[in-house]
Amino acid sequence: MVPTPAARRPSPLALGAALSVLLAACDGGTGTTNPPPAVPRSTISGTVTLPGAEVAALPTTRALRPGEVLRDAYGQPWRVQSAAHASPQSGAAIPGEYVIVTRPGLSAQVLTTALSALVVPTVGRLDLARVGGAPAVGIWLYRAGRALDAAQSAQVLRTLAAQPGVVSVNPNRRLEPLATPNDTYYPAQWHYPAMNLPEAWNRTTGRAITVAVVDTGIVAHPDLAGQVLPGMDFISDPAQSGDGDGIDPDPTDPGPGEYHGTHVAGTVAARTNNGVGVAGVDWGAKLLPVRALNSAAGSLSDILMGVLWAAGETVDGVPVNPNPARVINLSVGGAGECTAAEQQVFTRLAARGIVTVVAAGNDNVDASTVSPGNCADVITVGAAGPDGRRAPYSNYGARIDVLAPGGNSSLGVTVGADTYPGGVLSTSFDDATRTSRYAFLDGTSMAAPHVSGAVALLLGQEPDLTAAQVRARLKATAAPLGSRCDVADGCGAGLVDARALLVGSPATPAPTPTPTPAAPRVPPIVEALYIRTGTPTLEFDYARSTSVRLPVDTLTPPYTLSGLESGPYVVAAWQDLNGDGLVNEGEPYGAYPDPVTVTGTPRDLTEINLTLGAYSVQVADVKAPGALRDALETLARAGR
Template identity: 45%
Template sequence: MQTPAAAPVEKVIVTYKARTAEATSNDAARSDTSAKAQETGEKLSFERRLAGGAALVDLGAGAEDKKDLAEVMAAFRADSSVAAVEPDIRAYPLAVTPNDTDYAKQWDLFEATGGMNVPAAWDKTTGGGVTVAVIDTGASAHSDLTANTIGGYDFISSPADARDGNGRDADPRDEGDWNDFDAECDPDSEAGPSSWHGTHVAGTISAATNNGKGVAGIAHGAKVQHVRVLGKCGGSSADIADAITWASGGSVPGVPANPNPAKVLNLSLGGASSTCPSVYRIAIDGAVARGATVVVAAGNSNADTAGFTPANCANVISVASTSREGNRSYYSNFGTAVDVSAPGGETRRSTDTPGTVTTPQNGIWSTLNSGLTTPSAENYKPYQGTSMAAPHIAGLAALLKSAKSSLTPAQIESAIKSNARPLPGVCSGGCGAGIADAAKTVAAVTGGSTGGGTVFSNAADVTITDNATVTSPITVTGRSGAAPAALKVDVDIKHSYRGDLVVDLLAPDGTAYRLKNAGSGDSAANVLASYTVNASSETANGTWKLRVRDAASGDTGYIDSWSLTF
């Protein structure tokens, strides 16, 4: 948004030189202000001492034009006891409320109770430079998506399921996924219209924003790449695995290389399985190794996510759904396999008129198509599901990757989880780290200030060698007084045998706070954790260090990144 015209300056900030009476005594500063008032003829008054030691001086009524301000500042500058004087200028929020006509319906982006605090993140990033692959039903034409859509691929190998008369091709258009009759696909399937599911998912991630129509996308500066895997009767794991590989820049036999590999993959799909199939595991691990963050819907069976795949696979961000009131949505899967939650909506249907939604305002509004079977006119409608929750996290992942391109998938996942907030409502069974907070997470990775504090970080790699001790410093400035009683320490250490490692936080005075002990039975890799330290006896400002000691031989690694939240 355009910054408003400068408002009249009403106060000035005077910094006195150290060891002068005015620098430490309010009475002396007040007396000096009175002297300057007599000198300039203005009604100056000492208002208060600022945290940094400067004096705030009110110019008084009448001293509102540039000439008066210049005279007052000149008087202070001419004083040998004054180090600096500057106007007390105003700042304004830079985020703009989008003019998209349905933005007011998007409670999931901005409402304090159930929303994800997205608009405040747009001050820092809108996702520019990042491609998000929507591995789904493909794309139906929509003017609110056209500008942010790049070429994708159709991976449905069965012409009958694809409904396009051929197998795999470079055209990811959604031909419809309707069922003609009950049990057409399996004994439990029901006849129904096309969902245009991939189009709805894409709108949440990257619908054009501030264009005077429709809805706003979370990462509206990003590009969406449709990778079609779901058609009539769903999609096969073989096709989906190949799509994951291709979307992330991997090689698939018989398919041209992806010219625009995605750094975020959204999979709002799944099926029942007590384990992660190896075909998924290999594809997902490969995608993550190529630097892609993989986001997966937890499932809509009101059951433990551990029984549904690919949500139960390792190396993914598994997303549960929450309602407008901040509860776990009644249909959402849950459990220890869930990493984080996001708005997925919770609507109710009429018992008198089948198919009629009685609370559309509580769903997730996005781009859609009005065709019952084949494509027709574009429109917008509310859906609900973990399929709607997942693209909220995919959009956030795109914002993070755009704000800091060096972030790895593990760091993106850690940042999202570390900065989530507890559900304000009820969650039975486990909803991961809580509801994701977009603005807080973006601020955390960019070192900005958030409602949860100011984040100081160091992302420079420090090699950890056998039987050696290394440190990584963070210099904290601008924090007066003591450190917090709940100082948050986020650690990302890459190591092939984390049981070898002893990890400490060193305060500026050298005091050590143990974060992790070595453990001979802990053979897992990497330390990706968030610790809380009572550092209230320490001065906040100064150089803090993360100290890592490798207490054994045979395995090595490095400090990838770490941060302190004050």
């Protein structure tokens, strides 16, 4: 959550252990003062990852777990629109009804008198009756007194348009609410309205187009259940695989990491309109997970073999893929030219009608220097933020085909009463709890699956399109960024417009969502709480505890807690967003999963790292409800 300004801040805490009482002893009748024995002191240090941290590397930002309730985030104002699909009649003309615009000053009585006696060639007398209107604007609805077929209706339109005082006539038509999914966290997915997806969903929510995600693999997630086809693990080096073996039919991402492939897959085709979690771009697409990278990287050969297998090509030693992909997402890249092997693969796939979508890279350099985005016969995707501008990390240049939402967590997005990082929200996994979750991430890796999902929607509607035609359609219907690109001719055709993509022609650009600039960041408080031993309940010794308030010039600040006596500690951190001295539901909070024990000898404990997510009574402090929260508040208030 992006913090909001706080009116009050607790003063910093300055605590130290009580010194031993000085003792006087007699020595040969001469009084001497013995110094107190030194109390061994140690330090605990690490980093705190705040919500909204940039995620070009291995970040973990705002984490939402299934069932978590977010304070005031998803109230009634976000549920005004129906979640139902648009019916086949959406946009169809209503027989015999006409919307007439008249010149200023023409009265309803005069118009009705003229039209009631109107005789239309080949149709006869209409007996048009006024149903309603807006006199001040000059817009009226009239209805014919009898049924008309399409040819007769067209003749009536021409006749009405020719009447004195009539400016224009159109058939009345049916409009229905846009297909807005009812997934719990959909309101925080700003990135879908940004590319006109709700209007696209009103035309189609997708069919069973297979989209391969060649990435780090995938983990089981309730919002991906039923969406995933059998995949393959193509990491050939057991030492690099992370799962102890080489190529095998299990594409599970063993972690640890950001679960990059799972996040990408959720953007393409998470289960949608199921009342929980997040939405995906294509509601009907099937995901083909191909693991070719570990949590950090993958070899070019493994990636290319994975791509070929995904496309249904024969790969030595591996069964042929029974579910060839029509779209392949490659949220991968590395510096260098496009090799002959890469180009041969992508050219072959394009000739077969398979669309390959590639992330442009996150180094804010010319995309022509990064492979495979600099290859021909692929669609290279840069990233835009919630403000509609090129994201500051996104690569640019002539090699960019289009941009798609990739996030910019230095901006906030307001949902109801809360503000969240402007990253892309999708499916993820929590290493600490080994449970499914949702997370905001940034990157062209997050932009590419938006395009893959949109392409799947298009191919479900027009399955005979070639790869070249898909690329041309994307570029022809994108919304140019103009000055919002920040680099002359560096953002390709512009931001993908899913509705225009399906219609085949550009629409009037939708207004760019106005981002909420990140509010002044609230200093996080990191605390080492000394655990009392021998008590039946969790209790803390505040005299032996300490805290530190961190600067806010970075989203991953380091911390050091010094002067710690030997004993067990709980290390935790939080941000008091509203300055009330309380750990409130939804405020950033995080605790190290296990007690940290400081020994009786000077020793520094490092890499005790903390990640802050939304505090929730349901998921935090399970073993002793309220005890840790109360201790954090008590220690922070000390010394006010």
